[in-house]
Amino acid sequence: MEGIREDCGIVGIKSFKGENVVPRIYWSLLTLNHRGQQSYGITTYEKGRFKSIKELGLIADIDLTRIRKLCGSLKSNLGIGHTRYATSGSIERGKLLEDAQPVSVSYRDRQLCLAYNGNIANVVPLREEIEEYGIEINGTSDSYILAYELLRGFLEEGDLVDGVKELMKRVDGAYSIVGITDKGDMFVIRDPYGIKPLVYGLKECELFEAASESVALTINGISKIDFVQPGELIIIHNKSIEKYKIHHGEEKMCAFEFAYFARPDSKLRNDKYVYEIRRELGRRLAIRYNEIAKRIDVIVPVPQTAEDAAYGFHIETGKPIEPIIVRHRYLRHRAFIMTKRERGLIVSHKYNMLLDRVYDKRIALIDDSIVRGDTLRHIVSILKNAGAREVHVFSTFPKIISPCFYGIDMATFQELIGFNRSEEEIARILGADTVNYQTIKDFCEAVGTKNLCLACVTGKYPTPYAQKIADIGRKKALAGEKVGGRLVEVGG
Numbered sequence: 001m002e003g004i005r006e007d008c009g010i011v012g013i014k015s016f017k018g019e020n021v022v023p024r025i026y027w028s029l030l031t032l033n034h035r036g037q038q039s040y041g042i043t044t045y046e047k048g049r050f051k052s053i054k055e056l057g058l059i060a061d062i063d064l065t066r067i068r069k070l071c072g073s074l075k076s077n078l079g080i081g082h083t084r085y086a087t088s089g090s091i092e093r094g095k096l097l098e099d100a101q102p103v104s105v106s107y108r109d110r111q112l113c114l115a116y117n118g119n120i121a122n123v124v125p126l127r128e129e130i131e132e133y134g135i136e137i138n139g140t141s142d143s144y145i146l147a148y149e150l151l152r153g154f155l156e157e158g159d160l161v162d163g164v165k166e167l168m169k170r171v172d173g174a175y176s177i178v179g180i181t182d183k184g185d186m187f188v189i190r191d192p193y194g195i196k197p198l199v200y201g202l203k204e205c206e207l208f209e210a211a212s213e214s215v216a217l218t219i220n221g222i223s224k225i226d227f228v229q230p231g232e233l234i235i236i237h238n239k240s241i242e243k244y245k246i247h248h249g250e251e252k253m254c255a256f257e258f259a260y261f262a263r264p265d266s267k268l269r270n271d272k273y274v275y276e277i278r279r280e281l282g283r284r285l286a287i288r289y290n291e292i293a294k295r296i297d298v299i300v301p302v303p304q305t306a307e308d309a310a311y312g313f314h315i316e317t318g319k320p321i322e323p324i325i326v327r328h329r330y331l332r333h334r335a336f337i338m339t340k341r342e343r344g345l346i347v348s349h350k351y352n353m354l355l356d357r358v359y360d361k362r363i364a365l366i367d368d369s370i371v372r373g374d375t376l377r378h379i380v381s382i383l384k385n386a387g388a389r390e391v392h393v394f395s396t397f398p399k400i401i402s403p404c405f406y407g408i409d410m411a412t413f414q415e416l417i418g419f420n421r422s423e424e425e426i427a428r429i430l431g432a433d434t435v436n437y438q439t440i441k442d443f444c445e446a447v448g449t450k451n452l453c454l455a456c457v458t459g460k461y462p463t464p465y466a467q468k469i470a471d472i473g474r475k476k477a478l479a480g481e482k483v484g485g486r487l488v489e490v491g492g
C-alpha cells in the first residue's frame with residue numbers, strides 16, 4: 001500500500017488507585033504509532049494544572065532515559081495522549097509542532113484539553129464564527145476548533161452533557177475524543193455516526209482506559225473491551241463513571257479501518273479481530289474472480305496489510321503464496337520534509353523483490369486498496385520487467401472514487417486513480433493485465449455489517465456538509481479544474 005495516512009491515534013487513562021498512568025499512556029501510544037507518525041503528545045492533570053509534552057516524530061524513537069524523565073515530570077493518575085498525522089492545518093514543521101495534540105484551550109477563565117481522531121468537514125465556517133467571538137485561535141488544525149466548540153458549548157449550556165449536545169449539533173465530521181476538564185474529569189466522546197473507532201475497558205475497577213484500538217488496552221492488561229457507541233459521552237469522575245447517549249443515530253464506521261488502518265490484532269466493533277476480516281476479504285476476492293484466480297501460479301501480497309488477505313486467497317484457491325516483495329523495515333516516511341523527487345525515491349526504494357522467482361509466472365498481486373496507484377505502478381512494472389507472464393491486481397477494498405473528509409489522507413478527487421476511470425483504464429495505467437476490486441456487498445459481508453461509512457467508494461457521505469463539499473469538488477474535477485489544497489479547507 002502506498003502510505004496513505006490516518007490522523008490519528010488517541011488514548012486516555014485514569015487510575016482510581018492513584019497509580020502514575022504515564023508509562024501506560026506511553027505503551028498505548030506505541031501500539032498506536034501506525035495511526036500517526038508526525039508528532040506525539042501527552043498531557044496529564046494534577047491539582048488543577050495541565051502538564052504537557054509534544055514532539056515531532058515517532059514515539060517509538062524516544063530513548064529509555066527520556067521515558068524515565070517523562071514518567072517523572074508528567075506524573076499523574078490521569079492523562080491523555082495522541083499520535084498524529086496532519087490531515088488538517090499546515091504541514092510546515094513549526095506549525096506541525098504547534099498543532100500536535102493534545103491541545104489545550106481557555107475561554108472565560110475555564111480550560112480544557114483534548115486529543116482527537118477525525119476531521120471536521122465544516123471547519124471553515126466554524127473557524128469564522130469562533131473568530132467573530134473575538135477568540136484568537138492558536139494553531140492551524142481543526143483540533144483547536146473542536147476544543148473551542150466544546151468549551152464554548154460547555155460554558156454556555158452550563159454542563160458538559162449539554163455542551164456535547166451542542167457540539168454534536170454544530171460540528172459536521174468525524175471525531176473520537178478523549179479529554180480532561182479543568183476540574184479533573186476525563187471525558188470520552190464519539191461522533192453521532194461513530195465514524196472513527198473508539199474502545200474502552202476497565203481493569204479490576206482500578207483503571208479506566210479509552211483508545212482508538214483495542215490493542216492499546218490489551219497491552220496494558222485490559223482484556224474485556226467495550227465499544228464507545230456512536231453519539232455517546234462517557235465522563236470519568238474521581239470515583240464514578242457516567243454514560244450518556246447524546247445522539248441516537250445509525251453507526252457509519254470508517255470501512256477503510258478494516259482494510260488498511262487498524263492493526264490486525266485489534267477489535268474495532270465486535271468480537272472479530274481485524275486480521276480475520278482481512279482474511280475473509282481475500283477469500284471473497286478469490287471466489288468473486290474465480291476465473292482469474294484459477295489461472296494464476298502464485299499469490300504475492302504487497303506487504304504488510306495485504307498479507308492476511310493473501311492468506312484468505314490462498315485458503316480458497318490452494319495456490320502458493322510467495323513473499324516476493326519485501327518491505328524495508330527501517331525506511332521511514334517523513335513526507336512533510338521531503339520534496340516530490342525525494343518522495344519518488346522513497347517509493348522506488350521501499351521494497352526489495354525476489355525477482356528470479358517471478359519469471360514466466362502468472363501473479364495474483366494482492367493489495368489492501370488502490371488510492372493513487374503510484375506504488376502499485378512501480379511494483380507491477382518491476383514484476384513485468386523481471387519476466388512475469390501476467391500480473392493481476394486484486395484490491396481488498398472497493399474502488400475509491402471520492403475523497404475523505406473524515407481524517408484520511410486523500411483530500412481531492414484529482415489525486416484518486418479510481419475517480420472517473422474504468423477498471424480497464426486503471427489496469428492500463430498500472431501496467432497490469434487486470435484490476436479486480438472487492439465489491440461493496442462482499443466487503444460489508446466480510447466485515448459483518450452494512451453500517452459503515454463507504455463515502456469514498458460510493459460518493460454518499462453520512463454528514464451533510466461533507467456531502468456538499470464533495471458535490472462541489474466533483475463538479476470542478478469533472479470540469480478539469482485544479483484544486484489549491486484539501487477540499488475541506490478550500491470549501492469544495
Ligand code: SF4
Nearest residue numbers: 254255404453455456
Ligand atoms: S470516506 Fe472512506 S476513508 Fe473516509 S471515513 Fe469514510 S470509509 Fe473511511
